[in-house]
Amino acid sequence: MDHVTEMLQQQVDLGALPGAVALRLRRGDTDAEVVGVQDLESGTPMSRRTLFHWDSLGKPLTAALALTFVAEGSIDLSAPINCWLPELSDPRVLTDSSGPLSDTVPADRPVTVQDLLTLRGGLGLTTDFESPFTEELVSHLQEGPAPRTLDRQSFLAAAAQLPLAHQPGRGWTYNTGSTLLGLLLERVADQPLDELMAQRIFDPLNMTDTRWWVPAADLDRFASRYAPTGDPEAPLRLVDPPDGQYSRPPSFPDGAGGTIGTADDWLVFATMLLNAGEYRGRRILPTPLVESMMTDQLTADQRRQAGFFLADDEGWGYGGSVRTDGSYGWTGGAGTTARVNPRHGSASILFTQVALDGPEGSPVLTAFEDLVAQDQQHDPNTN
Structure with missing residues (x-):
C-alpha cells in the first residue's frame, strides 16, 4: 500500500x-x-x-x-411492513416528488421488507433538497448529520404523516428506509x-x-x-x-x-x-x-x-x-x-x-x- x-x-x-x-x-x-x-x-x-x-x-x-430473520423464516422479503409497523399503513404517494405535499394518490401496493432493504419504499431523501418533501424529512424526521432526538414512536408518528416520494418499488430514495428497517426488526423480535x-x-x-x-x-x-x-x-x-x-x-x-x-x-x-x-x-x-x-x-x-x-x-x-x-x-x-x-x-x-x-x-x-x-x-x- x-x-x-x-x-x-x-x-x-x-x-x-x-x-x-x-x-x-x-x-x-x-x-x-x-x-x-x-x-x-x-x-x-x-x-x-x-x-x-x-x-x-x-x-x-x-x-x-x-437477512438473519429472513433465513430463519421470521420475516419474508415480500411481507408488507405494516404487519409490524401499522403506523405506516395505507400510505399516500406524491404525484410529483418535488411538488406540493397535498397532491397525492393512494399507493398501489404496500411497502415491503425488500423495499426497505433496497431503499425503494418511497420514504427517503431525493436529489431535490429544496423540495417540500425533503424539507419535511429534514424538519420532522430529523434527516441529517446530527443524531435524532425523536424517540421511536415520535419518529414513526411523524413518518406516518408524510406521503411517499414514489410508488412502492418503483423509485429510489436514500437513507430513511434503513431507519425503518431497524425499527421493524425491533418489532419483530421485541428487542x-x-x-x-x-x-x-x-x-x-x-x-x-x-x-x-x-x-x-x-x-x-x-x-x-x-x-x-x-x-x-x-x-x-x-x-x-x-x-x-x-x-x-x-x-x-x-x-x-x-x-x-x-x-x-x-x-x-x-x-x-x-x-x-x-x-x-x-x-x-x-x-x-x-x-x-x-x-x-x-x-x-x-x-x-x-x-x-x-x-x-x-x-x-x-x-x-x-x-x-x-x-x-x-x-x-x-x-x-x-x-x-x-x-x-x-x-x-x-x-x-x-x-x-x-x-x-x-x-x-x-x-x-x-x-x-x-x-x-x-x-x-x-x-
Missing part, C-alpha cells in the same frame, strides 16, 4: 486530514496503514484501536441483520436494535468494539470529527469531540447510521461477506442471501432517479451499493468507506474523521479508491 501511504501522509502534512486507518485484505492477508492523530486538539496518535463514527457504513450491517445486532452480528463475528455510543472508559480511543472549511489557512473545523454527541446513548439505535467502531471490526464483517456468509466455521447468513445482498436490485430508471447518491457505475443491493466491477460497500458521511469484492477475494477500508463535502464526496476517499483499483489492475495474482 505504498501509494496509499504516500497519499494519506501527504493529506496529513497539508492539514486536510488529521489521521486515518486504511486496511486492505487480499487472498487472506491484511495490509494496514495508520497515519496522523485521532484529534488535533490532544495530538493522540491514530491507531488500529481508534473508534470512528461509521455513519452510513452501518446500513450493510442492518441489512445483514434483517432493541443494539441488542439484536449484538446477538446476531457483533458477538458471532467478535466485533467487540462496535456500538452506537461510546462509554467514558473508551473516550480516549474515540476520534474527533471534523468538516472541511475550504480555507487553506485553516482547512478543518471541529464538528464533534469525543465527549460530544456520541458519548451518550441515542434516542434509539438508528439502522441507517450512527454506529461506531474500529476499522478492524468492519474488516471482520467484510471477511464474512467474502466467505459467503460464514466466519470461522460459523454460518451467519446463507450463501444465496449474501449473493442477493451484493447483487444490484435496481432498474436503469431507479439508478437514474438516485442521481448524485450513486455513481455512474453503481446500483444498490441490500444495504449498500453494487458496482459494475463486482464490488459491494458504501461510504459514510463522516468520512469512512469500505468495499468488498468477491470476484477478487478482496476488501478495502479507509476510515477518516473528516466529513464528506456534500454530494461532491471526499477527494481523499476518491483518491483511495482510485489507488486500490489501480493496484488491483496491476496485481498478477488477482483472481
Whole structure:
C-alpha cells in the first residue's frame, strides 16, 4: 500500500486530514496503514484501536441483520411492513416528488421488507433538497448529520404523516428506509436494535468494539470529527469531540447510521461477506442471501432517479451499493468507506474523521479508491 501511504501522509502534512486507518485484505492477508492523530486538539496518535463514527457504513450491517430473520423464516422479503409497523399503513404517494405535499394518490401496493432493504419504499431523501418533501424529512424526521432526538414512536408518528416520494418499488430514495428497517426488526423480535445486532452480528463475528455510543472508559480511543472549511489557512473545523454527541446513548439505535467502531471490526464483517456468509466455521447468513445482498436490485430508471447518491457505475443491493466491477460497500458521511469484492477475494477500508463535502464526496476517499483499483489492475495474482 505504498501509494496509499504516500497519499494519506501527504493529506496529513497539508492539514486536510488529521489521521486515518486504511486496511486492505487480499487472498487472506491484511495490509494496514495508520497515519496522523485521532484529534488535533490532544495530538493522540491514530491507531488500529481508534473508534470512528461509521455513519452510513452501518446500513450493510442492518441489512445483514434483517437477512438473519429472513433465513430463519421470521420475516419474508415480500411481507408488507405494516404487519409490524401499522403506523405506516395505507400510505399516500406524491404525484410529483418535488411538488406540493397535498397532491397525492393512494399507493398501489404496500411497502415491503425488500423495499426497505433496497431503499425503494418511497420514504427517503431525493436529489431535490429544496423540495417540500425533503424539507419535511429534514424538519420532522430529523434527516441529517446530527443524531435524532425523536424517540421511536415520535419518529414513526411523524413518518406516518408524510406521503411517499414514489410508488412502492418503483423509485429510489436514500437513507430513511434503513431507519425503518431497524425499527421493524425491533418489532419483530421485541428487542432493541443494539441488542439484536449484538446477538446476531457483533458477538458471532467478535466485533467487540462496535456500538452506537461510546462509554467514558473508551473516550480516549474515540476520534474527533471534523468538516472541511475550504480555507487553506485553516482547512478543518471541529464538528464533534469525543465527549460530544456520541458519548451518550441515542434516542434509539438508528439502522441507517450512527454506529461506531474500529476499522478492524468492519474488516471482520467484510471477511464474512467474502466467505459467503460464514466466519470461522460459523454460518451467519446463507450463501444465496449474501449473493442477493451484493447483487444490484435496481432498474436503469431507479439508478437514474438516485442521481448524485450513486455513481455512474453503481446500483444498490441490500444495504449498500453494487458496482459494475463486482464490488459491494458504501461510504459514510463522516468520512469512512469500505468495499468488498468477491470476484477478487478482496476488501478495502479507509476510515477518516473528516466529513464528506456534500454530494461532491471526499477527494481523499476518491483518491483511495482510485489507488486500490489501480493496484488491483496491476496485481498478477488477482483472481
